[in-house]
Amino acid sequence: MNVLWLFAHPDSHSLGGALRDEGLATLRALGHDVRESDLYAMHWNPVVDEIAAVPDDVRAEQAKLTWADAVVFQFPLWWYGTPAMLKGWFDRVFVQGYAYDVRDEDGRTLRYGEGALAGKRALVVVTTGSPAPALGPRGVNGPLPDLLFGLQHGTLFYTGMSVLPPFAVYDADRMTPCAFASAASALRSRLRDLATASPLPFRPQNGGDYGRDHVLRPEVAPGRSGLDVHLG
Numbered sequence: 001m002n003v004l005w006l007f008a009h010p011d012s013h014s015l016g017g018a019l020r021d022e023g024l025a026t027l028r029a030l031g032h033d034v035r036e037s038d039l040y041a042m043h044w045n046p047v048v049d050e051i052a053a054v055p056d057d058v059r060a061e062q063a064k065l066t067w068a069d070a071v072v073f074q075f076p077l078w079w080y081g082t083p084a085m086l087k088g089w090f091d092r093v094f095v096q097g098y099a100y101d102v103r104d105e106d107g108r109t110l111r112y113g114e115g116a117l118a119g120k121r122a123l124v125v126v127t128t129g130s131p132a133p134a135l136g137p138r139g140v141n142g143p144l145p146d147l148l149f150g151l152q153h154g155t156l157f158y159t160g161m162s163v164l165p166p167f168a169v170y171d172a173d174r175m176t177p178c179a180f181a182s183a184a185s186a187l188r189s190r191l192r193d194l195a196t197a198s199p200l201p202f203r204p205q206n207g208g209d210y211g212r213d214h215v216l217r218p219e220v221a222p223g224r225s226g227l228d229v230h231l232g
């Protein structure tokens, strides 16, 4: 497979950098073709200057994305979300006509499971300062899947990508060599399954679960609300 690895961390010598190195080496050893966008090293401009323009740096990223069968998005969790650098990559690269507002031959807008990036796999690799229970169902941060909902559902699935369960390294500010070895081994194992792992079962917009108002029909997950109702 062609794999694009997006790395959004200012320090290549960080834990994140070590995991990235491990990930790239693993993918290459598995025989994948790998390209990288190391956003800080590239001095990526995350700010949208002009909505209508598609500058060369954006076109280059779109070309990498078009080439990729799978994309890994790696970042440290910052303030419950992605570093602005990565958010700004989406703002500038996922533009209208390329990533969204794409229509089929009947004029139907394709999104949430269909769209320009359908057929591509996406894997989020995230490190967090908080330990796992604090990002669990009753943890003070809120559940990690909820924090990642905007990225995984609102951005990646929205544009048609198949989103794999995220790979998280928790308690990342207190890594011991032993904990790192175990995180690296778990990452290698997830990357071995990159082409075959089942994606998160987000409900497609046009699969019948939602009405024309884009609200779940009453008979689907009756009485339930919250973000995980969008998983079938």
Ligand SMILES: Cc1cc2nc3c(=O)[nH]c(=O)nc-3n(C[C@H](O)[C@H](O)[C@H](O)COP(=O)(O)O)c2cc1C
Binding pocket: 009, 014, 015, 016, 017, 075, 076, 077, 078, 079, 080, 081, 126, 127, 128, 129, 130, 141, 172, 173
């Ligand atoms: C600006 C900033 C915001 C952070 N916000 C969070 C957060 O919301 N939740 C969390 O669990 N950790 C948070 N952290 C901790 C980082 O996620 C953690 O330091 C990082 O994942 C460790 O990996 P690294 O050594 O590769 O940077 C934050 C760290 C910084 C610098």
